[in-house]
Amino acid sequence: MHSSKKILKTVLVLVICGILLKGLDTALYPCTFMRNDVHAVVSEQFDDIILGTSHGKMDIDPEVMEEITGRTGHNLCVGGEYGIDAYYLARLVAEKQNPKRIIYEVDPGYFVSEKEEGNNYLLFYHEFPFSKAKLEYFWNSIAKCNFRTILFPWYEYSLSYEVPKVKETFLQKIKKDYSITDLKSDSQKYHESGFIERYPVDISKLKKTDIKLYEDGKVTPSNMKYLKKLIDFCKENDIEFVAVTTPVPIATLKDHSDNYNAAWKYFGKFFEEQGVDYINFNTQYFKAFTHNAKAYTDYDGHMNGDAARAYSKVLAQVLNQTESAD
Amino acid sequence: MSLVSNLFLLFVAASVLVYYIVPHKWQWLVLLVFSYIYYVAGGPRFVVFILFSTIVTWLAALMIEKMEAQENHKTARNILILGLILNFGMLGAVKYTNFAIENLNALFHMNLRGMAILLPLGISFYTFQSSGYLLDVYWKRCEAEKHPLKYALFVSFFPQILQGPIGRYSRLANQFYAPHKFEGKNIARGFERILWGFFKKMILADWAAVFVDEIFANPDQYSGLALIGILLYTLQLYADFSGGMDVVIGIASMFGIELDENFKRPFFAVSVTDFWHRWHITLGTWMKDYVFYPVTLSRWMGSFSKWAKKVFGRKTGRTLPICLANIIVFFVVGVWHGAAWKYIIYGLYNGLIIAFSGLMAGNYRSWKKKLHISGKETWYYVFTVIRTFILTVISMYFDRPDDMGVALHMMKLSVTRFNPSQILQIPAGKQGTAFTPYALLILAVGCVILFVVSVLQERGMKIRESLAKLPLPVTVAVYFCLLVSIGFFGSTAVARGFIYAQF
Numbered sequence: 001m002h003s004s005k006k007i008l009k010t011v012l013v014l015v016i017c018g019i020l021l022k023g024l025d026t027a028l029y030p031c032t033f034m035r036n037d038v039h040a041v042v043s044e045q046f047d048d049i050i051l052g053t054s055h056g057k058m059d060i061d062p063e064v065m066e067e068i069t070g071r072t073g074h075n076l077c078v079g080g081e082y083g084i085d086a087y088y089l090a091r092l093v094a095e096k097q098n099p100k101r102i103i104y105e106v107d108p109g110y111f112v113s114e115k116e117e118g119n120n121y122l123l124f125y126h127e128f129p130f131s132k133a134k135l136e137y138f139w140n141s142i143a144k145c146n147f148r149t150i151l152f153p154w155y156e157y158s159l160s161y162e163v164p165k166v167k168e169t170f171l172q173k174i175k176k177d178y179s180i181t182d183l184k185s186d187s188q189k190y191h192e193s194g195f196i197e198r199y200p201v202d203i204s205k206l207k208k209t210d211i212k213l214y215e216d217g218k219v220t221p222s223n224m225k226y227l228k229k230l231i232d233f234c235k236e237n238d239i240e241f242v243a244v245t246t247p248v249p250i251a252t253l254k255d256h257s258d259n260y261n262a263a264w265k266y267f268g269k270f271f272e273e274q275g276v277d278y279i280n281f282n283t284q285y286f287k288a289f290t291h292n293a294k295a296y297t298d299y300d301g302h303m304n305g306d307a308a309r310a311y312s313k314v315l316a317q318v319l320n321q322t323e324s325a326d
Numbered sequence: 327m328s329l330v331s332n333l334f335l336l337f338v339a340a341s342v343l344v345y346y347i348v349p350h351k352w353q354w355l356v357l358l359v360f361s362y363i364y365y366v367a368g369g370p371r372f373v374v375f376i377l378f379s380t381i382v383t384w385l386a387a388l389m390i391e392k393m394e395a396q397e398n399h400k401t402a403r404n405i406l407i408l409g410l411i412l413n414f415g416m417l418g419a420v421k422y423t424n425f426a427i428e429n430l431n432a433l434f435h436m437n438l439r440g441m442a443i444l445l446p447l448g449i450s451f452y453t454f455q456s457s458g459y460l461l462d463v464y465w466k467r468c469e470a471e472k473h474p475l476k477y478a479l480f481v482s483f484f485p486q487i488l489q490g491p492i493g494r495y496s497r498l499a500n501q502f503y504a505p506h507k508f509e510g511k512n513i514a515r516g517f518e519r520i521l522w523g524f525f526k527k528m529i530l531a532d533w534a535a536v537f538v539d540e541i542f543a544n545p546d547q548y549s550g551l552a553l554i555g556i557l558l559y560t561l562q563l564y565a566d567f568s569g570g571m572d573v574v575i576g577i578a579s580m581f582g583i584e585l586d587e588n589f590k591r592p593f594f595a596v597s598v599t600d601f602w603h604r605w606h607i608t609l610g611t612w613m614k615d616y617v618f619y620p621v622t623l624s625r626w627m628g629s630f631s632k633w634a635k636k637v638f639g640r641k642t643g644r645t646l647p648i649c650l651a652n653i654i655v656f657f658v659v660g661v662w663h664g665a666a667w668k669y670i671i672y673g674l675y676n677g678l679i680i681a682f683s684g685l686m687a688g689n690y691r692s693w694k695k696k697l698h699i700s701g702k703e704t705w706y707y708v709f710t711v712i713r714t715f716i717l718t719v720i721s722m723y724f725d726r727p728d729d730m731g732v733a734l735h736m737m738k739l740s741v742t743r744f745n746p747s748q749i750l751q752i753p754a755g756k757q758g759t760a761f762t763p764y765a766l767l768i769l770a771v772g773c774v775i776l777f778v779v780s781v782l783q784e785r786g787m788k789i790r791e792s793l794a795k796l797p798l799p800v801t802v803a804v805y806f807c808l809l810v811s812i813g814f815f816g817s818t819a820v821a822r823g824f825i826y827a828q829f
Contacts, residue, residue, distance in 0.1 A: 006510060013802050017809075024810070141335040148528075152334055152813025160757065 021151060028154035028161065029126060033078075033183050033190045040074050040194065041089075042096040042243040047071035047314070050091050051086040051230075052105025054246075058188075058302045059246045060105065061195040061312040068316035075194030077105055078123060082115040082224030084141055085124050090230055091133035094237055101240040104230065106278075108245075109212025111223045116244040118248030121145060122153050130245075180293035187297075197305035198297045206293065211300045213256055214263035219321070224270075231274050242319065243271050247281040247311070248301040250291040279315075289292050289314050327367050328823055329573050330524065337364065341484075342513070342580050354479055357502065361484040365447065372446035376482055377417060379449075382412045383456040384477045386472035389464040392737030394466070405428045406464045410457055419451040420445060425601020425665030448487040448825075450662060454612055456481050459495040461616055468496045485577040489570050489826035491588040491608035498583070506582035517579035520789055521808050524816075527824070529772045530565035532766050533754075533819030534558045542727055545736055549750070552736045559726045560719050561773065563825060565591065567606070569826040589700070591780045598679045598717055603606040610661070613655045621651045643686065648680035652756025656680070663725075668733060672724040673689055679717060692817030728820065768815045 025101045041049065048071050050060050053079075062073030076089050086104065093099055107301070115121070125142050128134040147304070148155040183190035234241040253260055264283050271278035281289055293299070295307035303311060327334045339358040359630030366373055374415055386409030393402035424440040431438055461478065471477040479502055480495055506512075527744060541548045541555030548555070568589040578585045586608050595601035602610045627647050637825040640650055653674065660673020682689075699706055723740075735759045754765035793801050 009798065010510070013798075015807055017802075020806070021810075024813075138332075143336070145327075145330070146330040146528075147332050147335050148816060153809070155813045158814050158816075158818060160761070186345050250557055253573055262581075280361060 010095055021184050023191075024174050027166050028157065030154075030157060030165075031172050031182070032127070033180075033194075033196070034123045034306070035182070036178050036180060036190070036192070037074065037076050037078075037194050038092070038124070038129075039178050040192070041076060041093045042129055044074075044288060045072070045097045046074045047100045048073030049090070049101070050075045050077055050078040050103045050105065051081065051089060051097045052103075053081055053107040053110055055301055056103075056244075056296060057194070057196050057244045058297075059200050059308045059311055060103070061191070061197075061309050062193040063191070064193070064309045064312040065316040065319075068313055069320060072099070073103075075191070077190055077194070080121075080123065083223045083230065084137075085113065087226045087233065088128075088133050088137040088141075089124060090233060090239075091136070092128055093130050094233070094239070095133055098157075099239055101242060102173075102234055104231070104241065104243050106243050106245045106267055107212070108214035108215055108267060110220040111220060111227075112215050113212055114167055114220060114222075115141075116118055120158065122149055125149075126153050133152045142296030148199060179217075188318055195308070197308065200304040200306070201297045201312075203293045204298070206299060208255070208299045210253075211252070213259040214266070214267070215259060216262045218306055219266070227270075228274070231276055232276050240277045242275060242322070243267070243278040244315065245278075245280045246280060246301060246303075247289045249293050251293060252299045253282060253291065254302065258282075271279050277320055279322065285318060288318060327364060329570060329827075338577055338580070342510065345506075345581055346508040348495040350507075350535030353506060353581075354476060354503050357474055357483060358479040361482040361487065364448060364484040365482060365487065366488075368447045369444070372669055373422070375446040375449060376452060377454050378416060379413055379452055380478050380481045381474075382409055382696035383460045383481070384474055387460055388472070390460070390464050391470040392465075393451050406460060413453055413460070417449055420449060422661075422665045426501055428614055434504050446659065447490070451490050451492055452481050452487060454492050454609075454662070458492070458612055458616055462495060468499070471499065473493070476638075478664060482582075483578075485574045486585060489567070489574065490822055491571065491586045492612050493585060493608070497586065501583045505774065508576065509582070512582050513580050515790065516576040516578075518805060519576030520573050521576075521805060523569040523574075523810075524775070524812050525808060526572065528812050529768060530776065531562045531569060532819065533772070534562035534565065535767050535822055536751055536755050536765065536817060536819045537749060538562050538726070541688055542732070542736070543591055543731075545739060547730060548748050549616075549739050549743045550748045552739035553650070553744060553764075554746060554749060556719055556726070556736065556740065557723050559767075560722050561769075563722070563725070564589075565776070566825045570593065570782065571685045591784050592716055593718075594711055594780065594784050595714045595718075596707065597683060598676060601718055602676070602680075611661065613659060615659055618651050618655045622647060627651065642685070645684050645687075648686045652684065653677040666729075668724050668727065668730055672721055672731065675721050675724060755817065765817075772815070 038048075039208075042227055050056055050064070050073060052060060057075060057079065058078040060075055060077070062075050065071070065073055076093075087131070092101055120141075125134070126139055130136065134218075141237075175286060180190050186199075187201075188196050190196050228242060231241050233239075245264075248260065258281065264280060267274060267277060268280070269282070283293075288308070289311050295303055295311075297304050337360070343358075345356045348356055362373070365376060370463065372596040386405050386670040389405045390402045390409075395407060404745065427438045454531065459468070463470045464788060471480070476499075480493070481593050483493070483498075483502070486493060514791075537551075538555055538559045541551045542559075545555075564703050571588045575585050575587070588607050590604040590607065592605035593602050595604050627650070630650065631643060631647040638646065639641070654677075656675075656677025657670065658673070659676070660670040663669040663672065665732070689713055694701060720737075723733045723737050724730075725737060727736055749761050749766065751759060752762060753759050754761040779789060793804060796804075
């Protein structure tokens with residue numbers, strides 16, 4: 001009796017702690033655009049799923065593409081999306097719906113750097129509904145992170161809480177509200193298709209910043225492993241896979257020509273070996289879209305909204321051509 | 327597998343569960359299996375080293391005992407020497423080969439190529455632990471363990487393998503192999519201790535590291551912060567290492583195993599000798615038992631003592647050998663810390679101060695008498711604590727920078743430039759400079775909490791026992807707040823491993 005009372009007390013304490021932690025998570029983990037993105041792909045059917053980095057997020061508008069291709073699509077790209085994230089996002093999508101094509105935006109810099117624990121690490125995992133993909137993603141990625149990722153996923157934002165927003169966040173989650181009105185800032189705006197529109201900037205004031213550059217011999221095996229797994233997964237599940245590299249401003253291409261040329265060679269060969277299409281707007285499709293800085297908001301290659309829409313049209317046309325050629 | 331990772335905590339939970347489910351007589355085997363799983367997860371190829379150390383010392387101990395039983399002391403001694411050479415030889419080969427090559431190249435203008443050697447996990451710790459066992463068997467302080475697997479557990483016990491504490495066979499054997507009944511209070515006490523360790527690591531050490539790394543990477547850019555940088559590094563090192571120890575000791579206590587304490591509020595030390603009785607205690611006692619005493623009692627030291635008495639008189643002649651033994655001990659401490667001159671200088675600095683204090687002890691006593699200081703005055707206690715703290719902080723100049731040049735440069739900057747406001751230019755990790763004041767505030771409050779807890783402990787208060795006497799909801803609330811505070815206030819910069827895990 002004494003022992004069972006002790007067990008009951010322990011269980012009660014653990015349950016109360018669990019409820020409190022869940023409450024804190026609901027109130028403190030912000031409603032990110034990834035929440036909307038994941039909600040969209042697990043609750044709606046799309047023909048095209050776009051995966052990749054911030055270049056894909058800001059340069060590819062699925063709604064514009066749909067006008068040309070006639071295919072519905074959702075943009076699941078985000079800055080900091082490495083091969084492992086893309087692979088498990090694809091797995092999650094395939095668990096919930098049947099996409100026909102995955103368009104994977106390739107930023108060569110992401111293949112020579114490691115995903116770092118810290119801000120944004122949980123962006124994807126936190127929004128995944130409970131699924132087999134989530135469990136595997138935990139085991140292969142989150143398990144090695146520090147325990148706060150599970151107990152306090154909101155810790156990444158702890159220095160930037162806006163107290164008045166806590167109630168709003170809480171209510172938004174309780175009411176399952178996925179409106180996008182708050183997902184905008186002075187420089188950009190999120191669209192329901194997953195596309196983030198960047199507002200034009202004064203390019204005369206643009207400064208060159210450090211960018212993630214590809215370097216020969218420094219490719220991280222784990223990044224390539226997951227890219228290969230993604231391709232194999234698409235093949236096994238009869239999903240078309242197309243790799244795309246978005247245009248880079250000419251000034252950046254010239255400044256780092258050795259890095260970029262080496263990257264194009266490496267990935268050109270890799271995708272050829274994998275037997276999948278690779279559309280590179282800095283090599284064979286160089287002339288298909290402008291590389292003039294006017295179309296971009298930085299020298300890294302993130303386009304402004306108008307340019308992104310124009311580019312999405314071009315991309316859709318190239319995809320159509322590639323498809324008919326196949 | 328980092329001590330703060332989800333995987334490690336799941337691993338601990340699984341090991342505790344299995345440990346208490348299996349029949350008591352198999353508990354030690356569960357620990358051994360989990361210890362080797364842990365070790366293999368850290369790098370399968372490193373298992374060879376720990377196996378080598380285990381087999382060599384286990385066999386050598388058995389043979390020593392057998393030879394001693396046959397009164398064959400000379401062979402026993404030779405086996406001991408061989409065992410120690412093999413054990414330390416392996417450590418030397420993997421840890422110091424490249425250091426030796428670098429120095430040979432520099433000294434003789436040679437062009438020897440360094441080797442790509444990865445340091446096996448915990449090698450400095452388990453080498454010392456198993457060598458200590460071998461010496462204990464030789465000195466008949468303990469009996470040799472007959473069962474190879476039981477001995478393997480002593481060498482590889484997973485919570486302590488990465489960063490200590492360096493255990494003694496006589497203290498641990500009975501605990502490892504004795505049956506342990508499940509007791510909720512062991513789990514609770516372990517959990518409390520782990521929580522306190524995480525608090526120190528994530529709130530204090532990791533935030534301090536954000537500033538320390540920037541200051542030491544760019545000493546000229548942050549020239550006005552050299553002094554603050556070294557103070558923050560002192561905090562980081564203490565919180566990191568002692569926090570890691572709290573986690574390790576907490577995990578062990580979940581298995582009903584009580585490891586030796588490695589820290590006892592070192593910044594309340596009244597002398598550098600006292601500091602080393604409170605800081606990395608198990609390394610200090612290892613050095614005392616296995617280096618200091620053997621050196622002091624050695625034949626050549628006896629001769630030196632005789633010579634010193636003749637030349638310097640009875641009093642100084644008696645002190646000098648002890649001073650020399652201290653310098654040797656701290657030279658070894660420096661070498662143990664790493665293959666770099668900065669560590670050797672760090673060790674020698676401590677050794678020289680302790681030696682100098684030994685030589686001056688008589689003078690200090692007479693000065694105190696003349697100044698009517700009994701030594702019990704509060705102001706004198708505070709003075710000695712601050713004096714020791716300053717001497718300790720100076721040693722950190724040799725410990726943290728990449729090389730001696732930077733160390734000396736930082737020392738110079740510390741006394742010639744001081745501009746604390748520069749700290750606001752350092753970004754609080756990825757959150758940027760806008761959040762720097764918050765990070766500093768968190769550090770300040772964290773330090774106050776650590777200080778208050780340390781003062782209470784120094785006064786003999788048993789905080790956890792006092793908390794346990796409170797009503798359960800209050801105790802749970804206190805620990806829950808501590809847990810959640812790690813979420814709210816822990817460093818948001820890129821996660822860092824424990825500093826001593828690399829030794």
